[in-house]
Structures are given as C-alpha cells and as structure tokens.
Amino acid sequence: PVPVYSMPNTTVPCQYRTGKTLGSGTYAIVKEAIHIKTGKYYACKVINKKLMEGREHMVRNEIAVLKRISSGNPNIVTLHDYFETSHNLYLCFDLCTGGELFDRICAKGNYYEADAAALVRTILTAVSYIHAAGIVHRDLKPENLLFRTPAEDADIMIADFGLSRIMEEEKLSLLTEICGTPGYMAPEIFMKTGHSKPVDVWAMGVVTYFLLAGYTPFDRDTPKAEMEAIIAGDYKCIRARKYWANVSEEARDFVRACLTIDPERRPTRRGWLAATTPHFVPDPDSGSP
Numbered sequence: 001p002v003p004v005y006s007m008p009n010t011t012v013p014c015q016y017r018t019g020k021t022l023g024s025g026t027y028a029i030v031k032e033a034i035h036i037k038t039g040k041y042y043a044c045k046v047i048n049k050k051l052m053e054g055r056e057h058m059v060r061n062e063i064a065v066l067k068r069i070s071s072g073n074p075n076i077v078t079l080h081d082y083f084e085t086s087h088n089l090y091l092c093f094d095l096c097t098g099g100e101l102f103d104r105i106c107a108k109g110n111y112y113e114a115d116a117a118a119l120v121r122t123i124l125t126a127v128s129y130i131h132a133a134g135i136v137h138r139d140l141k142p143e144n145l146l147f148r149t150p151a152e153d154a155d156i157m158i159a160d161f162g163l164s165r166i167m168e169e170e171k172l173s174l175l176t177e178i179c180g181t182p183g184y185m186a187p188e189i190f191m192k193t194g195h196s197k198p199v200d201v202w203a204m205g206v207v208t209y210f211l212l213a214g215y216t217p218f219d220r221d222t223p224k225a226e227m228e229a230i231i232a233g234d235y236k237c238i239r240a241r242k243y244w245a246n247v248s249e250e251a252r253d254f255v256r257a258c259l260t261i262d263p264e265r266r267p268t269r270r271g272w273l274a275a276t277t278p279h280f281v282p283d284p285d286s287g288s289p
C-alpha cells in the first residue's frame, strides 16, 4: 500500500534507538535517537498519526519547507532523515544539545543587551534567508530557538517549521487562518485581515523584548485581555525603570519598530532595522542589493 505521507522508506525505524525526551510541543514529542550503525546522535520528532488525522498536510508541508531551506543557512535545523511506521511519523534532525532559548532566558532572568543583540542579529539573518526563500515561519518564539551545544556562545538554531507556509508572492494578505502561539502572534492574525512575513518580524519584537526585560510584553490575566493588548499594541511599560534601565534607546526603538501594529510599516528584510537601529541590529542584507 502507498503510505499516507508518501515518505520514501529510505530508513527503517529500527536503525535508530530512541532515548530520553528532549522536548514536546503541540503535535510532537522529540526524543534523542542514536543511529545504531554509525553511533551518531540525532533528535527525532515523533508525530502520532492518530493525533494528526486530518492534518497530514502539515507534516508534508514541514518536510517540504525543511528540504527547501535546511542546508541554505547555518542557523536553521537540518532535517537529516524521515520515515514512518504504522503509528508514527519520524523526522530526524541534527541534535541540538544546548536546549531552548526559553530556558536560558528563564535561568538568567534576562540577557545583557550586547548578548541579546548578537543573538537577535543571527536569528534575523536566518529569518531574512527564510523570507527570501518565500517562507514565513509563523511560530518564532524562544521554545523554537535552540542552541546547538551547551556552550554559552553556542550557535542558535531556528526549529519547528510545523506552522510555516511557502508563499511565492510578496503579497501581504494571503494567509488568514488563526495560528501560532498567542503571546507571539501579530495583531493582523487575530484581525483575520491577512498576514504574511511581517508576522515573523512582530514575533522577533516579542522575543527581543523578552530577552532584554525577562518578561513578555502581552502577558495578561485572560486570553481575551492578551488578544486585546496585542491588537492595541499595548505592550507593558517599556519605560519601567527596574527592567529597562540598562537598555539603550536604540534597543527600545528596535523593539518598538518590530511591534508596529500596521504590518506594512514594520521593518522588512531589505530595510530591516537599518533605518531604525543600526547599532542594535545592523542590516543583515547590507552589502548586497
């Protein structure tokens, strides 16, 4: 029979032995896996077919996107292999042993601005590459940003293309479904007015805010209040002395620019930030037309 996902059965699952759980998300559990023949370690995303019933296209899409971009930028996780059994789908990635950015922010409280700027610059360069390839990620958040090794200065990697979309045109209003993680979702997603690449820039504004301040901008008591705050662009006091005292005006400007309500006025790949905050995050495209 033809497999549901038409995955090439290049590898049989028993070539790997799975170990401890590395993390989990909405649809998947990610486990450490050892390739028995080579002794190499990977991260294996295990997706339960029953849970995904009716949403099979999401996994097919994730694979298609990863194939398109995985090897083109050093800060995007590499899909190494994929296969299925009767119950599960398996996506094998290069293992990131340094954990999630989320846990590092929590452990530190917040990042020094210089360190935050370096991380944000690297991530934005990768986002810029993703956008140039016609992809919008749609789920950028510290849980999906992983460190390649436990080292303090480890490379940061963009993971989880499960909600990403391939968009061939530069049009703004193509996607209308509500998806993402509420605290990182741009106003236009809630408004259902159509969204595209600028949602990733908004999410990076939230991530940068979190890095610098140690708390997220739209945290409210109820989901409704949170959504209203996002739609109004009402982020919590960027002037609060206690948390923002050591943050430069340029870094604040960068966050404000990313958290612009109108997606068309948000910084873009080309003009990213060059206009607003050259010192905080220099234009990753500078030097190329």
Ligand code: ADP
Pocket: 022, 023, 024, 025, 026, 027, 028, 029, 030, 043, 045, 077, 093, 094, 095, 096, 097, 100, 143, 144, 146, 159, 160, 161, 162
């Ligand atoms: P979901 O779509 O369910 O959110 P993710 O792809 O985000 O699945 O993976 C869930 C979690 O598993 C991540 O947040 C991370 O903690 C861990 N993880 C994912 N990929 C890797 C990897 N390549 N190396 C190490 N851990 C990973």
Ligand code: MG
Pocket: 025, 026, 143, 144, 160
């Ligand atoms: Mg995830």
